[in-house]
Amino acid sequence: MYDSHNCNCRRLWLVIASLLFLSVECISQTVNDTYEIAPWQGFRSAAISYTFDDNCPNQLGIAVPMFDQFGYKLTLFTVTSPTWGWKADWSGLQKAASEGHEIASHTVTHANFSTLADSAQKTELESSQDTINVHIAGQRCITIAYPYCATGNSAMVANYYLAARGCSGQVVSKTPADFMNISSFVCGNQGLNTSTAMESKADEAASVNGWCVYLMHGINGTEPGAYSPISQDTILATLQYMKNNPQKFWVAPFGTVTKYIRERNSASVSESSSSADSVVVQVTDKLGSGYFDVPLTIRRPLPEKWDSILVLQNGGTMSSWISGTDTARYAVFEAVPNGGNVTIVGKTRVQVGVRSLPNVPSTFALYQNYPNPFNPTTRIGFRIADVGFVSLKVYDTLGREVATLVNRRENPGYHTVSFNAAGLSSGVYFYAIQAGSFNISRRMVLIK
Numbered sequence: 001m002y003d004s005h006n007c008n009c010r011r012l013w014l015v016i017a018s019l020l021f022l023s024v025e026c027i028s029q030t031v032n033d034t035y036e037i038a039p040w041q042g043f044r045s046a047a048i049s050y051t052f053d054d055n056c057p058n059q060l061g062i063a064v065p066m067f068d069q070f071g072y073k074l075t076l077f078t079v080t081s082p083t084w085g086w087k088a089d090w091s092g093l094q095k096a097a098s099e100g101h102e103i104a105s106h107t108v109t110h111a112n113f114s115t116l117a118d119s120a121q122k123t124e125l126e127s128s129q130d131t132i133n134v135h136i137a138g139q140r141c142i143t144i145a146y147p148y149c150a151t152g153n154s155a156m157v158a159n160y161y162l163a164a165r166g167c168s169g170q171v172v173s174k175t176p177a178d179f180m181n182i183s184s185f186v187c188g189n190q191g192l193n194t195s196t197a198m199e200s201k202a203d204e205a206a207s208v209n210g211w212c213v214y215l216m217h218g219i220n221g222t223e224p225g226a227y228s229p230i231s232q233d234t235i236l237a238t239l240q241y242m243k244n245n246p247q248k249f250w251v252a253p254f255g256t257v258t259k260y261i262r263e264r265n266s267a268s269v270s271e272s273s274s275s276a277d278s279v280v281v282q283v284t285d286k287l288g289s290g291y292f293d294v295p296l297t298i299r300r301p302l303p304e305k306w307d308s309i310l311v312l313q314n315g316g317t318m319s320s321w322i323s324g325t326d327t328a329r330y331a332v333f334e335a336v337p338n339g340g341n342v343t344i345v346g347k348t349r350v351q352v353g354v355r356s357l358p359n360v361p362s363t364f365a366l367y368q369n370y371p372n373p374f375n376p377t378t379r380i381g382f383r384i385a386d387v388g389f390v391s392l393k394v395y396d397t398l399g400r401e402v403a404t405l406v407n408r409r410e411n412p413g414y415h416t417v418s419f420n421a422a423g424l425s426s427g428v429y430f431y432a433i434q435a436g437s438f439n440i441s442r443r444m445v446l447i448k
């Protein structure tokens, strides 16, 4: 049932949030000197968003399953009018939304805003958002893409949306100059048409800590009339490239990245207490709770005697891991602004045998993953003493290999790797390391 009263409240709230945001965007971050908020989730170098327009059928049939395989989420900019040539498949879109993909607006009629009066723009903005919110449960429509890349009345768009996508073919800076005209790269035969061309834009974004937004329409050229089709193999190759550089690229929907930027720029981090084995931290922002719910990644130097950490927020376990070298190690964790106190619990290093020289690890170790149990991502740390070939693999309880996390030469020292089990079912898994003659496994639990 459609509740218009509730909808108006939400919209009013969004207006207030936008106004607040506009007035405080650049000046409001206050972060305790000890702490650092990541430019992008996981301290990765760039944000990457894959966006698809026009409801072309292969997007649900081919793109979504392909992204699911990699555990990546995309954005579907949807035209909502039932008379549009590719009528929205609401049940298919709902299924995608339930898996974490973003369903956003591409107006009602695929309108060209450059030729529309404000009143008609308002109808396109408002009605498409309402229709999506009525059909899609579990998420709110917060972003829009301009058909024909024709930007609208920015102030009016901002009354309804947190961000709007244009397509001027540029990497977006860490904080966009204009949220109502976020640039993207047209992909396919009218734009970037090879995986190499697409990857070079992602690399460019990484070099400036920026955001690379891809814009796609039809896939494989099997949808007559679809603008600038691209082959699924090209998309697949870029996804593999992202996966091969997990520390470099944060692949996330357009709306998720938008929220992260706004949270990051508005957040305050302060420490209220610390003891030998725990630190309590407050992470807040001025954006209002319940809506800006994307975890920020934050780090602080690891207290000297700590060897592992567990991070809790509001009673739940948050993603956390240890990064850096033996001389400069960080406790890294995720926290939702305004999500309650964050407690970092440290476990003290157990000294075994003779003291080693600084920065020269003398032992091999495979640490317990954090969080554990997990869903669907977790971090695994290991330490190796000598340079050499390292293999770290995940097995199910029947001993079948389900993932290879490391399979390369590594330098001595402490390393961490993330494991995404989005494609696996709940249960017990084992991870095993092999480095020279060192060989050990540990148990972890996936709960979905």
Ligand SMILES: [Zn+2]
Residues within 6 Å of the ligand: 053, 054, 106, 110, 146, 147, 148
């Ligand atoms: Zn379009």
